[in-house]
Amino acid sequence: AQTVTQSQPEMSVQEAETVTLSCTYDTSESNYYLFWYKQPPSRQMILVIRQEAYKQQNATENRFSVNFQKAAKSFSLKISDSQLGDTAMYFCAFRRGSQGNLIFGKGTKLSVKP
Amino acid sequence: EAGVVQSPRYKIIEKKQPVAFWCNPISGHNTLYWYLQNLGQGPELLIRYENEEAVDDSQLPKDRFSAERLKGVDSTLKIQPAELGDSAVYLCASSLDTSSYNEQFFGPGTRLTVL
Numbered sequence: 001a002q003t004v005t006q007s008q009p010e011m012s013v014q015e016a017e018t019v020t021l022s023c024t025y026d027t028s029e030s031n032y033y034l035f036w037y038k039q040p041p042s043r044q045m046i047l048v049i050r051q052e053a054y055k056q057q058n059a060t061e062n063r064f065s066v067n068f069q070k071a072a073k074s075f076s077l078k079i080s081d082s083q084l085g086d087t088a089m090y091f092c093a094f095r096r097g098s099q100g101n102l103i104f105g106k107g108t109k110l111s112v113k114p
Numbered sequence: 115e116a117g118v119v120q121s122p123r124y125k126i127i128e129k130k131q132p133v134a135f136w137c138n139p140i141s142g143h144n145t146l147y148w149y150l151q152n153l154g155q156g157p158e159l160l161i162r163y164e165n166e167e168a169v170d171d172s173q174l175p176k177d178r179f180s181a182e183r184l185k186g187v188d189s190t191l192k193i194q195p196a197e198l199g200d201s202a203v204y205l206c207a208s209s210l211d212t213s214s215y216n217e218q219f220f221g222p223g224t225r226l227t228v229l
Contacts, residue, residue, distance in 0.1 A: 004156075033215065043203065044117075045157070045220035052215075091156050101147070101170065102218060104156025 002027045004094050006105035013082045014113055020067075021077045021108045023092030031097030034068065034075045039089040039107070048090070051075065053097070082112045116140065118221035120206050126227045132194035135224045139187070139208030146183055147218065148191050149205040157205050163189065164212060193226075201228045 003026045013019035025034070036048040051059045051068050058066050063083075067076045079086055092105040119138040127133050139146050144165050149157035160179070162170040165186035174181065178197070183189040193200055203223040209216045 037220075042222065043205075043225075044222045045205065045207075047217050050217070093156070100212075101159040101162060102157070104158070106154065106156050 002029070002094050002096070002103050004092050004103055004105040006092055006108050008108045009106070010109045010111070012111040012113055013079075015082055015084060017082055018078060018080045019082055019110065021079075021090050021092075021110065023075045023077070023105060025073050025075065025092070025094050027073070027094065029096055033095045033097065034066075035093040035095070035102070036064070036066070036075075036077045037091045037093060037104075038086075039091065040085075041088070045091070049077065079110075084112050084114060086110060087112045118206055118208055118219050120204075120221035120224055122224055123222060124225050124227075126229065127196055128229050129198055130195040132192065133196050133226060134193075135191045135204050135206075135226075137189045137191070137206030137221060139189070139206070140219055143208035143210055143219075144186070145209045145212050145216075146189050147207040147209075148181060148189070149207065151203040151205055151223070153202070160191070160204075162212075169212075196226075196228045198228050201226055 005024045032053045034051045037045050038048045039045045049061045049064050063080045065078045089107045091107045093102045146163040148160040151157040161174045163183045181191045203225050205223045206221045207218045209218045
């Protein structure tokens with residue numbers, strides 16, 4: 001069975017600074033996808049960034065980038081130039097390559113302070 | 115493009131009462147998911163539909179929970195009777211199909227409080 005672990009329940013960062021959220025996972029699959037989702041206080045979950053396991057290049061989306069270490073089963077999210085609107089719960093999620101459901105971690109609550 | 119719509123947004127009921135949640139997925143999305151999100155936790159899948167067929171309901175507590183997706187569009191999740199431990203947020207999501215590449219789009223959820 002796949003598991004996703006987020007070891008940081010809460011984090012805070014000053015506006016305009018950089019923060020990294022950690023995620024590790026456990027799987028025996030070779031083909032899979034990893035995701036970071038953002039859930040603001042309004043509760044609507046939004047996809048932030050996606051990584052295909054077969055791709056060595058780390059995914060980037062504007063201020064968001066990942067550090068994907070397949071051998072270590074690590075998938076961290078880096079947020080650069082943090083903005084007040086980045087304040088939210090962030091969930092790391094895993095999905096098998098063929099098809100399957102998202103398996104989420106417990107989340108990290110990020111607070112961006114002015 | 116309209117997103118995933120859920121109603122109601124909030125529901126308060128007494129234990130042993132029935133309750134139902136409704137979800138309207140994004141137009142054209144064949145796959146629909148219901149997730150349960152307990153306080154301080156990540157969502158966990160309850161049931162997944164491909165069109166009108168429930169293809170994964172292994173995590174659905176079938177003694178009290180039921181779901182349907184008539185005509186492969188809207189879906190309803192029902193709890194009867196509700197228990198105190200059912201207090202949580204119920205999220206609906208949809209995607210074009212079950213391909214792992216396709217993004218799942220989430221609705222705002224229904225927050226259920228059972229007294």
